[in-house]
Amino acid sequence: MQSVDYDLLIIGAGPAGLTAALYAARARLRTALIEKVTPGGQMVTTDRIENYPGFPAGVSGPELSRHMASQVEDLGVPLIGDAAASLELAGAVKAVHLTDRRLSARAVIVASGASPKRLGVPGEAELFGKGISSCATCDGPFYNDKVVAAVGGGDTAVQESAFLARFARKVYLIHRRDRFRADRILQERLSACKNVEILWDTVVTGVRGLQKLEAVYLRQVKTGDTRELPVEGFFVWVGIVPNADFVADQLPRDAWGFILTDGQMATSVPGVFAAGDVRHTPLRQITTAVGDGALAAHSAEHYLNSVPI
Amino acid sequence: MSESVMEIGDSSFDAEVLKSEKPVLVDFWAPWCGPCRAIAPVIGELMATYGDRIKFTKCNVDDNPVTPGKFGIKAIPTLIFFKEGSVVEQVTGMVAKSKLEETIKSIL
Numbered sequence: 001m002q003s004v005d006y007d008l009l010i011i012g013a014g015p016a017g018l019t020a021a022l023y024a025a026r027a028r029l030r031t032a033l034i035e036k037v038t039p040g041g042q043m044v045t046t047d048r049i050e051n052y053p054g055f056p057a058g059v060s061g062p063e064l065s066r067h068m069a070s071q072v073e074d075l076g077v078p079l080i081g082d083a084a085a086s087l088e089l090a091g092a093v094k095a096v097h098l099t100d101r102r103l104s105a106r107a108v109i110v111a112s113g114a115s116p117k118r119l120g121v122p123g124e125a126e127l128f129g130k131g132i133s134s135c136a137t138c139d140g141p142f143y144n145d146k147v148v149a150a151v152g153g154g155d156t157a158v159q160e161s162a163f164l165a166r167f168a169r170k171v172y173l174i175h176r177r178d179r180f181r182a183d184r185i186l187q188e189r190l191s192a193c194k195n196v197e198i199l200w201d202t203v204v205t206g207v208r209g210l211q212k213l214e215a216v217y218l219r220q221v222k223t224g225d226t227r228e229l230p231v232e233g234f235f236v237w238v239g240i241v242p243n244a245d246f247v248a249d250q251l252p253r254d255a256w257g258f259i260l261t262d263g264q265m266a267t268s269v270p271g272v273f274a275a276g277d278v279r280h281t282p283l284r285q286i287t288t289a290v291g292d293g294a295l296a297a298h299s300a301e302h303y304l305n306s307v308p309i
Numbered sequence: 310m311s312e313s314v315m316e317i318g319d320s321s322f323d324a325e326v327l328k329s330e331k332p333v334l335v336d337f338w339a340p341w342c343g344p345c346r347a348i349a350p351v352i353g354e355l356m357a358t359y360g361d362r363i364k365f366t367k368c369n370v371d372d373n374p375v376t377p378g379k380f381g382i383k384a385i386p387t388l389i390f391f392k393e394g395s396v397v398e399q400v401t402g403m404v405a406k407s408k409l410e411e412t413i414k415s416i417l
Contacts, residue, residue, distance in 0.1 A: 036405035038347040044403065045344050062343030081354065083405045099407040129384045129401035138344050138402075139384045211381060233383070 009105040014041025016276025017111035019293030025075035036083035040065025047137040114240035114277040123207040131213025152237035158182035165193040265296035
């Protein structure tokens with residue numbers, strides 16, 4: 001028998017990966033977590049979390065991240081600070097290639113999450129970090145008493161625009177449709193912000209600025225009117241893309257690149273599971289990621305018990 | 310070694326960063342920035358490995374208005390690498406440790 005480093009490798013230490021690690025460690029599986037930046041995933045860049053049960057006053061994203069991470073750390077799960085570069089998933093022993101080494105395991109859970117999507121308009125890449133951002137909790141206070149724009153219509157766009165309104169003199173929220181997808185409670189809170197103006201049926205076609213952002217270009221989709229909106233900051237909240245480049249064609253994925261699983265979080269490759277935002281799923285929340293993570297660990301344990309060592 | 314990352318500010322920037330003999334990393338951060346706090350341990354780990362060859366510093370953007378303005382800092386965390394008084398690399402946002410390590414190796 002060849003030697004195997006771990007029973008279970010979990011890629012990504014967001015809420016899905018951390019929960020999977022919690023359940024795996026309590027099942028006494030030899031488990032390691034691989035995290036390329038820092039535990040918490042997208043929670044770390046979230047100002048306030050109000051829809052994770054048990055925190056009636058809400059909880060900050062970094063704080064919830066620390067709690068979840070320390071619970072797993074206390075159980076002795078090693079956190080490997082590196083990025084998965086590629087996978088070998090066929091056969092009974094799987095391998096995860098990191099920057100300069102290879103780890104083997106009998107089962108793998110991919111919980112690598114997702115990242116904010118860029119708009120993909122001219123000038124955006126050059127001005128990212130120079131007036132364009134996707135993190136209000138990081139960059140909002142730089143726009144104290146300034147005029148900023150944001151784009152999007154989901155929970156993140158609506159919630160974070162209300163957060164921006166605390167600092168900025170004026171916030172324009174640009175949305176391509178005539179209504180938001182965001183939770184009603186978030187929409188109500190945004191409506192109460194007097195310094196927020198919503199530009200419905202409007203798309204951003206480009207951005208202008210040399211060393212720093214100066215304006216965004218807009219087009220009203222119903223009338224076709226175009227104009228330039230001078231702003232100092234521009235926040236992009238138009239959805240997410242899966243962090244799954246390293247998966248390549250090793251696992252079946254949907255048209256957007258999210259990993260396909262069954263109800264037990266199993267992919268079509270035996271011993272390989274996916275959990276959280278990286279998975280093809282109708283709802284991407286911390287609560288659903290946590291549920292996915294628990295189920296993926298349970299399924300991995302079941303799988304490990306069913307195959308001969 | 311349990312040295313911590315050196316705090317620098319507007320008054321010490323010239324001496325500690327621009328006139329440094331070693332390359333310098335400046336981590337622009339603020340206490341209200343969760344991601345900055347989250348990335349701090351990663352920088353600590355890199356310092357444990359590369360602290361003898363690179364000077365690791367941090368600059369609080371709330372307490373020091375001049376320096377961040379000079380470098381157009383509009384997003385944090387931003388890490389700027391200086392070599393012989395000039396900016397050689399700039400990294401914004403939450404970045405993988407392996408990517409930072411690559412950047413460090415490229416400037417050494």
